[in-house]
Amino acid sequence: MAFIEKGQEIDIEAIKAATQLSPEVLRYKEVRDQELAAIISGEDDRILLVMGPCSSDNEEAVLEYARRLADLQKKVADKIFIVMRVYTAKPRTNGDGYKGLIHQPNASEAPSLINGLQAVRQLHYRVITETGLTTADEMLYPSNLLLVDDLVSYHAVGARSVEDQEHRFVASGIDAPVGMKNPTSGNLGVMFNAIYAAQNKQTFLYHGQEVETSGNPLAHVILRGAMNEYGKNEPNFYYETLLNAINRYETMGLEKPFIIIDTNHDNSGKQYMEQIRIVRQSLLNRDWNEKIKKTVRGFMIESYLADGRQNQPEVFGCSITDPCLGWENTVALVEEIYTTLTK
16 A cells, blocks of 8 residues: 655646636636626526536647637627536546546556546636636546636536535635535535535635635535435435525525536436436426526536447547547537526
């Protein structure tokens, strides 16, 4: 049992220096980030869509998707605000499988963490500078936050990380929205305790220093469904679950109640076309209840260029992790959301 060093010490600042946003792009990003904060705070009533591939496995395919998504965003901007999923680190249930761009910048080659760190920066940088979209990523490794804190506009804490104290405490110091997913068990109490911890001041050790955070009022709920002990998925986007979650926001006195429904994972049973039905049902629930309408104002959607998934990276723009909506279905869904919101 040992830790074996496998290369030179990594200089994060040197990696960051190669992909710094220009002053002009940085100003544009700051405006978008302010709009995002206003949506989560309830000051802007647009619907938030955090959407993109399950995993960003191929730089050119992701950028092609980003270009198309940027054009789509322009068409629906008065009702919908899109942040693109650029997920570069993937949690694995048992440690096996593709772990994301950060581990394996070329999905057909051996892992390389140093090249992976550079690839992560470059991809977020290129999406922002070449398309004008801002990006979301999962904070799988809190210690790596410093790698992307100047680029990523939205951070998610996943179902397998949400109970971890370091994830919660680091989230409390991030100057950006952080979505907390319910754990795979579906226990909403775990998720709300994470939000409470993230919204409050914390003191802890981080990168070898004692730090104090100010608390993050933009920490919020992501409902992603659950898996029971028998391996059966249990959706949690239903009307009663939403009211239960809203009630917990109220009884715990948390700031800025905001709920995102993750339309894939255990809400869809990874049946990617079910994402369309889940969005439709959720929009109906908003119409039936004013509290739901005020609080459920976001969707997390997994989509890419091609429908479904593949085991090996053979089809350009087809997921190698969870199955995604293809581009035609993505456009149809976003246009349907827009039409529903304009009625």
